[in-house]
Amino acid sequence: MNPDGITKKKVMLYPLWLRLWHWSNALMFTLLLLSGISLHFSDPDAPVIGFATARVLHNVCGLFLTMGFVWFIVANWLSDNLRHYRPVRQNFVARLLKQADFYARGIFLGQSHPFPATWGQKFNPLQQMTYLLIMYLVLPVIIVTGFMLWVPEWAPEQILGMDGLWPAAVLHYLVGVALAVFFVGHVYLVTIGKTMTSQIEKMLSGWEEIRIDKENDHERR
Amino acid sequence: MDMGRLTSVKMRIPRMRLGGSALVMAMTFAFSFPLMGGEPGVPAEEPQNGTCLRCHGMPTLGYQDPDSGKFINFYVDHEKFSRSDHGRQGCVVCHKGNFTVLPHQPEGGRNHHSCGDCHTGEKLVQRMRLVGIAAQFQKSVHVQRKVKGFDCFSCHNPHESRLENRMRAETDVVRRDNGVCLNCHQEMMAVEEKHQVIPKTGMHLAAVRCLDCHTPRPGSVIHAIEPAQRAERNCVACHSRDSILLTKLYKYRLHESEQRAGFINGVVLSDYYVIGMTRHPLLDALGILGVGGALLGVLIHGAGRWFATRRRLKP
Numbered sequence: 235m236n237p238d239g240i241t242k243k244k245v246m247l248y249p250l251w252l253r254l255w256h257w258s259n260a261l262m263f264t265l266l267l268l269s270g271i272s273l274h275f276s277d278p279d280a281p282v283i284g285f286a287t288a289r290v291l292h293n294v295c296g297l298f299l300t301m302g303f304v305w306f307i308v309a310n311w312l313s314d315n316l317r318h319y320r321p322v323r324q325n326f327v328a329r330l331l332k333q334a335d336f337y338a339r340g341i342f343l344g345q346s347h348p349f350p351a352t353w354g355q356k357f358n359p360l361q362q363m364t365y366l367l368i369m370y371l372v373l374p375v376i377i378v379t380g381f382m383l384w385v386p387e388w389a390p391e392q393i394l395g396m397d398g399l400w401p402a403a404v405l406h407y408l409v410g411v412a413l414a415v416f417f418v419g420h421v422y423l424v425t426i427g428k429t430m431t432s433q434i435e436k437m438l439s440g441w442e443e444i445r446i447d448k449e450n451d452h453e454r455r
Numbered sequence: 456m457d458m459g460r461l462t463s464v465k466m467r468i469p470r471m472r473l474g475g476s477a478l479v480m481a482m483t484f485a486f487s488f489p490l491m492g493g494e495p496g497v498p499a500e501e502p503q504n505g506t507c508l509r510c511h512g513m514p515t516l517g518y519q520d521p522d523s524g525k526f527i528n529f530y531v532d533h534e535k536f537s538r539s540d541h542g543r544q545g546c547v548v549c550h551k552g553n554f555t556v557l558p559h560q561p562e563g564g565r566n567h568h569s570c571g572d573c574h575t576g577e578k579l580v581q582r583m584r585l586v587g588i589a590a591q592f593q594k595s596v597h598v599q600r601k602v603k604g605f606d607c608f609s610c611h612n613p614h615e616s617r618l619e620n621r622m623r624a625e626t627d628v629v630r631r632d633n634g635v636c637l638n639c640h641q642e643m644m645a646v647e648e649k650h651q652v653i654p655k656t657g658m659h660l661a662a663v664r665c666l667d668c669h670t671p672r673p674g675s676v677i678h679a680i681e682p683a684q685r686a687e688r689n690c691v692a693c694h695s696r697d698s699i700l701l702t703k704l705y706k707y708r709l710h711e712s713e714q715r716a717g718f719i720n721g722v723v724l725s726d727y728y729v730i731g732m733t734r735h736p737l738l739d740a741l742g743i744l745g746v747g748g749a750l751l752g753v754l755i756h757g758a759g760r761w762f763a764t765r766r767r768l769k770p
Contacts, residue, residue, distance in 0.1 A: 273694075273730055273731060274730065274731065274734070275731075275734075275739070276691055276694050276695045276696075276730070276731030276732075277691075277695060277696075278689070278691040278692075278695055281691070285690040285691045285694055285731070286690050289654065289690070337756075341760060341763075342759055342760060342763040343763070344763070344764070344767050383730070386655075386658065397728050399728040400728050400733075403728045403730070403733075404735070404738065407738060407742065408738070408741075408742075410742075411741065411742040411745050411746060412745075414742075414745070414746045414749075415745050415746055415748075415749040418746065418749040418750055418753060419749060419753065422753035422756070422757065425757070426760075
């Protein structure tokens with residue numbers, strides 16, 4: 235403990251089930267992205283992955299991603315990991331802006347992270363909002379529309395006079411683009427830890443050094 | 456012009472299966488009708504279509520061919536005929552002979568017509584592209600393999616054909632066109648089983664025409680039907696921006712959509728979604744800009760961090 239009463243302690247913030255889901259999800263995500271690009275921007279002269287292979291790969295990976303998603307939702311619900319997804323309503327916008335200001339300005343000035351990980355909240359406000367949206371809105375949408383494209387019989391026959399697959403296809407594509415943008419940002423933010431690889435290390439080991447101060451004595455677990 | 460094959464092909468009445476007992480009843484019923492009252496050898500008054508359709512408008516009119524064992528159907532759907540491109544023609548314009556006796560004695564036997572008999576004249580032949588069609592037809596597997604009795608009318612029913620039919624919804628076009636092929640090929644093979652190489656076989660068979668894969672590119676040679684071994688097997692042939700479907704199945708629809716909504720909207724608002732083919736240029740641009748922008752953003756941010764750190768660490 236230092237004179238300010240701040241203690242640092244390594245705690246298990248990323249349990250095994252979460253790490254397994256995270257890395258399998260990362261693999262599926264990458265393969266889905268590549269095969270999705272191959273299917274949508276299908277070009278006989280410049281295929282990223284051949285159409286027939288991409289189709290099978292996309293379907294199989296989509297299925298595994300769905301299974302992983304269900305695994306995450308159930309495990310997150312049953313474990314105490316769900317606490318990290320409960321937004322803090324107090325000063326909600328101000329906290330978001332503070333984090334955004336850190337990314338836009340503070341990080342270049344060498345300031346410390348405004349919301350370091352604690353036992354009760356490992357995400358900063360922007361991370362939390364993003365993950366909440368991704369896990370509980372964006373992923374369900376891409377999974378449902380994906381299954382509609384995989385099994386077109388499940389899609390409505392017509393919507394507004396157009397083939398029922400159209401809205402599903404457009405939504406699937408747009409959400410895919412949003413997830414690709416998230417993917418780029420997520421991979422980049424891996425590098426903003428203490429060192430370039432510290433974030434990857436914690437996601438492999440599950441341990442993270444968090445600050446435990448007098449005000450958060452309950453965090454001494 | 457070389458209309459040899461077209462002029463030599465003979466008309467054959469479309470076939471359909473009928474129950475034996477229904478046939479017997481129909482024939483009995485048909486024979487019980489008085490014909491035009493003429494005596495053999497005495498010229499009779501030219502019959503009107505209604506007279507012919509009194510018998511030929513009965514769906515059960517036909518007989519079993521003793522040679523092939525197949526049921527030969529003499530039924531003409533009055534509704535479809537009157538709406539067809541030939542609907543204003545009198546039956547006897549094409550069918551000549553003595554119809555006062557039963558069975559009828561048409562000139563030159565039962566099969567004695569070809570498209571080229573009526574579709575003459577340079578302009579008409581040019582407009583209907585009959586010369587090109589005749590050349591394609593010569594290359595068709597049906598001609599190459601000398602399929603007995605295969606002619607224009609094996610696929611094009613003159614009593615029902617209607618140019619406007621191609622402007623109908625694609626599902627209707629597919630069902631109708633594939634029905635023509637399946638009329639014979641369903642008896643020859645288990646069609647769905649034969650096409651297992653195509654994923655979601657049933658859906659593909661209901662969504663594209665046999666012709667779209669079984670004819671060479673581009674779609675303007677749709678009459679040169681190829682043998683199965685040469686069928687299109689490359690998914691990207693259809694599932695790409697330059698899809699062959701745009702020159703085949705969607706050819707007329709695309710033209711109509713373009714006229715209705717302009718080129719971009721015509722493509723975008725097409726009624727059917729085909730992955731890889733139906734792409735919105737604006738959505739594509741949005742996707743590329745979004746992901747490209749994100750990549751550029753993190754590159755700039757990363758470079759900024761690198762320079763800022765270097766400057767801070769400088770003694």
